[in-house]
Amino acid sequence: MSPVRPRVKVVGRRLDPEHWRVRDFLTRTAQPHQWLEAGTPEADAVLGGLGLPASAIPVLLEQDGTVHTHVTVTSLVHAWQHDDAPKRSDYDVVIIGGGPAGLAAAVYAASDGLKTIVLERDVPGGQASHTSMIENFFGFPDGVGGAELARKAGRQAEKFGAEIMVLRGALGSRINDPNEQVDVLVEGDIELRASVVLAATGMEWRRLDLPRLNDLVGRGVYYGAGRSEAAQCGGDPVVVVGAGNSAGQAVMNLADAGARVTMLVRSDRLGKTMSHYLVTRIEHHPLIDVRLNTELTAVHSDGDRLFAVSFADQDMHPAEALFICIGGVPQTAWCPQEGVLTDAAGYILTGVDLDGRPEGWKLDRDPLPLETSRPGLFAAGDVRHGSTKRVGAAVGEGAMAAALFFQRLNELGVAV
Numbered sequence: 001m002s003p004v005r006p007r008v009k010v011v012g013r014r015l016d017p018e019h020w021r022v023r024d025f026l027t028r029t030a031q032p033h034q035w036l037e038a039g040t041p042e043a044d045a046v047l048g049g050l051g052l053p054a055s056a057i058p059v060l061l062e063q064d065g066t067v068h069t070h071v072t073v074t075s076l077v078h079a080w081q082h083d084d085a086p087k088r089s090d091y092d093v094v095i096i097g098g099g100p101a102g103l104a105a106a107v108y109a110a111s112d113g114l115k116t117i118v119l120e121r122d123v124p125g126g127q128a129s130h131t132s133m134i135e136n137f138f139g140f141p142d143g144v145g146g147a148e149l150a151r152k153a154g155r156q157a158e159k160f161g162a163e164i165m166v167l168r169g170a171l172g173s174r175i176n177d178p179n180e181q182v183d184v185l186v187e188g189d190i191e192l193r194a195s196v197v198l199a200a201t202g203m204e205w206r207r208l209d210l211p212r213l214n215d216l217v218g219r220g221v222y223y224g225a226g227r228s229e230a231a232q233c234g235g236d237p238v239v240v241v242g243a244g245n246s247a248g249q250a251v252m253n254l255a256d257a258g259a260r261v262t263m264l265v266r267s268d269r270l271g272k273t274m275s276h277y278l279v280t281r282i283e284h285h286p287l288i289d290v291r292l293n294t295e296l297t298a299v300h301s302d303g304d305r306l307f308a309v310s311f312a313d314q315d316m317h318p319a320e321a322l323f324i325c326i327g328g329v330p331q332t333a334w335c336p337q338e339g340v341l342t343d344a345a346g347y348i349l350t351g352v353d354l355d356g357r358p359e360g361w362k363l364d365r366d367p368l369p370l371e372t373s374r375p376g377l378f379a380a381g382d383v384r385h386g387s388t389k390r391v392g393a394a395v396g397e398g399a400m401a402a403a404l405f406f407q408r409l410n411e412l413g414v415a416v
């Protein structure tokens with residue numbers, strides 16, 4: 001992970017999906033930045049001062065004068081990341097997913113001397129990086145930003161010697177007989193061998209299936225809490241779909257930034273899937289209109305950008321932006337083909353939930369807590385069946401998994 005830089009300036013277009021990705025990346029990695037909308041006098045002055053044409057955007061200007069043109073997330077990671085390839089080909093522990101569970105496991109595994117690497121296909125922080133304020137995390141009475149928490153956890157893991165690879169997803173894996181180590185295939189044509197693997201791949205936003213909707217992503221439609229968008233939406237009418245904590249936080253972020261928010265909730269009350277403190281705030285916020293028993297039925301675009309949505313009796317409800325937070329799908333496509341058992345929804349079964357020794361299990365012991373149906377492959381956090389879907393719970397499971405790794409490593413005779 002790269003260290004935080006002094007505040008950078010970016011010139012880009014708000015409604016260009018590629019430019020939005022850059023803004024989202026900066027927000028979710030807690031990199032202080034000022035966004036200058038292309039075509040405004042301030043943006044023109046920056047480009048003019050650098051002698052750059054408008055076609056060079058997105059342009060990022062660092063305080064030391066370094067200029068990046070045609071910026072993408074990948075180009076920034078390459079420019080800023082110290083290491084973008086693993087240092088070794090075999091590790092005691094390969095952690096897949098750099099959300100709260102994966103980062104916590106990395107801190108504890110590396111601090112106990114295990115050769116540890118975290119593979120993250122996006123940016124560290126996972127779902128938590130989408131929230132501007134986690135208010136119920138242990139030890140932070142005034143709340144903590146998700147991106148800030150992830151950055152600190154990443155730094156802490158690296159301090160103990162863990163490697164953290166950004167934009168390096170796990171594509172697949174297989175368990176080696178007879179040595180029972182796990183080979184992990186990683187983006188960039190990299191293959192790693194691990195004695196122990198932790199699945200900490202959490203969840204990804206569930207997509208909503210409506211005509212034109214997915215063409216407008218980044219052009220007024222956003223999956224998630226829209227952290228990078230909230231500041232741009234002051235005074236605008238916006239719509240949020242969903243009723244979980246992520247939707248609740250999106251609504252609060254937007255309303256606190258001055259947006260007029262309509263919240264579409266499919267069920268008949270808010271408190272079914274949302275924390276009580278959020279429900280109370282939403283119900284008392286003058287800029288939030290909650291519509292219960294209501295589903296989004298259509299989106300309307302003007303050329304390339306969203307301008308209205310339809311729901312219930314509203315045919316053309318004005319919407320400068322639409323945020324969809326309707327829960328997640330567990331991310332397990334990279335898991336070994338050889339029978340990692342999941343529940344019907346795809347969440348990974350571990351420990352006692354496996355109900356004894358699964359078919360093909362060769363060891364003379366039951367699966368350990370957090371161990372999957374494959375020895376040495378553990379799962380922690382939201383991807384795990386029965387997990388609590390909270391940052392604190394994910395961190396706790398990550399820490400617990402790190403302790404369990406030693407039992408498996410002893411069994412394999414790996415000296416640590």
Ligand SMILES: Cc1cc2nc3c(=O)[nH]c(=O)nc-3n(C[C@H](O)[C@H](O)[C@H](O)COP(=O)(O)OP(=O)(O)OC[C@H]3O[C@@H](n4cnc5c(N)ncnc54)[C@H](O)[C@@H]3O)c2cc1C
Pocket residue numbers: 096097098099100101102119120121122123124125126127128130131133134135136137168169170171200201202203204224225245246247249250331334380381382383388389390391392394
């Ligand atoms: C908007 C929002 C607000 C929230 N607010 C709160 C809150 O206030 N309090 C609270 O307790 N909880 C909150 N939550 C829930 C909390 O963030 C999650 O429970 C927690 O992040 C789960 O952590 P995790 O590490 O298990 O999974 P995730 O956070 O989902 O992280 C998984 C990581 O794995 C990566 N990944 C997936 N597949 C691969 C792959 N193949 N290779 C490599 N990497 C991969 C993903 O990119 C991601 O970074 C919120 C969630 C959201 C979305």
